[in-house]
Amino acid sequence: MNEIIVSEMKLEHIDEVYNIFINSLKVKWSIEDLKKELENKLARYFVALQNEKVLGFGGMWVIFDEAHITNVAVHPDHRRSGIGNLIFKDMYKFCADNNIIGITLEVRENNLTAQNFYKNLGFSVEGRxxxxYQDTGEDAIIMWNRSL
Structure with a gap:
């Protein structure tokens, strides 16, 4: 098996990222939404690649000295294989290299698997x-990692 690398997302990755997006996340974006994120000066997106195939992605907006995770997803066939950790490792490196002091995200209150994953990455619950979430009316749990 070839090495998995993480790099910045490019336009050539959009179709595969979109496929992962619609098969993984409840809130749906269009391909155009993803393309706009590539043009957004605040946004940084990363993809995990193996043999040039996208296995997962993660995105964040950088605002001053903080980052806000917008989306993270791994292809269903590759979950629980460490790809999410690799993506976060590169996002954390980007934050460290750019003097980002904290990173935040929202996660569905019923998504305990994701909450535990984020806790293992150094996030803690700071609010609600x-x-x-408009599709279900669910609360969002606000999590932060301030020790980057």
Missing amino acids: RKKY
């Missing part, structure tokens, strides 16, 4: 957004 009531009825944040």
